[in-house]
Amino acid sequence: LSAMAKENENVYRIVALHNRTNTKDLHPEYDCLQTRIFKIIVIGDSNVGKTCLSYRFCGGKFLKNPEATIGVDFRERTVEIDGENIKLQIWDTAGQERFRKSMVEHYYRNVHAVIFVYDITKLSTFENLPDWIEECGRHAVSPLVPRILVGNKCDLRDRCQVSTSLAQRLADSYNFPLFETSARDPTEKEHVDAIFMTLAYKLKNHKPLRLKQPSECSMVHLSEEQDVQSPCLC
Ligand SMILES: Nc1nc2c(ncn2[C@@H]2O[C@H](COP(=O)(O)OP(=O)(O)OP(=O)(O)O)[C@@H](O)[C@H]2O)c(=O)[nH]1
Numbered sequence: 001l002s003a004m005a006k007e008n009e010n011v012y013r014i015v016a017l018h019n020r021t022n023t024k025d026l027h028p029e030y031d032c033l034q035t036r037i038f039k040i041i042v043i044g045d046s047n048v049g050k051t052c053l054s055y056r057f058c059g060g061k062f063l064k065n066p067e068a069t070i071g072v073d074f075r076e077r078t079v080e081i082d083g084e085n086i087k088l089q090i091w092d093t094a095g096q097e098r099f100r101k102s103m104v105e106h107y108y109r110n111v112h113a114v115i116f117v118y119d120i121t122k123l124s125t126f127e128n129l130p131d132w133i134e135e136c137g138r139h140a141v142s143p144l145v146p147r148i149l150v151g152n153k154c155d156l157r158d159r160c161q162v163s164t165s166l167a168q169r170l171a172d173s174y175n176f177p178l179f180e181t182s183a184r185d186p187t188e189k190e191h192v193d194a195i196f197m198t199l200a201y202k203l204k205n206h207k208p209l210r211l212k213q214p215s216e217c218s219m220v221h222l223s224e225e226q227d228v229q230s231p232c233l234c
Pocket of ligand 1: 044045046047048049050051052053063064065066067068069070093094095096152153154155156181182183184185
């Protein structure tokens with residue numbers, strides 16, 4: 001597919017997802033099997049390994065020769081936590097500005113969790129993190145939406161430009177958990193899973209808000225005591 005055709009295809013998919021959000025009889029965070037669905041976006045510079053990380057989690061393998069993401073790619077994995085199936089819908093976003101500018105609004109809409117990725121072998125990808133975090137804030141993502149920081153390509157430790165202590169300081173300054181891992185290294189597979197499962201546990205335990213009027217059923221911004229944007233059960 002050409003870049004433009006691919007971008008159009010993704011817009012159709014996004015519209016379909018948003019339409020589902022607006023359907024009253026099919027709740028946005030439940031699929032037809034009544035599995036709760038959580039949207040997680042993966043954000044960061046181009047080439048840091050966002051596609052490979054999400055593919056490792058959803059496909060179980062290292063994706064050889066990934067192409068630059070155009071707009072967004074979607075992957076899903078259903079996980080079982082305490083006897084409940086939950087579906088994690090991973091939005092693998094484009095790092096290149098030219099492939100993301102028309103899509104940015106869609107990325108952040110109704111997001112449940114955000115993963116910021118940098119490449120430990122490329123300092124600039126780490127230095128750009130505050131810009132990504134700021135963009136997220138600019139799109140009115142609630143500060144209560146869980147966010148985590150992931151340093152990828154740890155199989156290339158000998159080329160490391162971002163020390164763990166430096167990354168930890170940044171993570172602490174934002175109060176985000178920090179993970180360092182490798183999408184490529186097969187021995188890190190469980191660790192990659194653990195990153196996504198950490199979010200899955202957090203999201204699962206969010207208490208849904210019961211709204212009184214079904215007609216008003218929509219994503220809602222809750223107060224700090226109540227919790228983050230959560231599924232409402234009408
Ligand atoms: N050594 C190593 N290379 C990796 C790892 N993860 C990804 N790569 C490589 O890094 C390059 C970019 O990977 P992608 O997953 O496409 O990066 P991206 O962040 O999705 O890039 P955009 O789609 O342009 O935003 C590819 O050549 C991958 O093979 C890793 O953990 N270790």
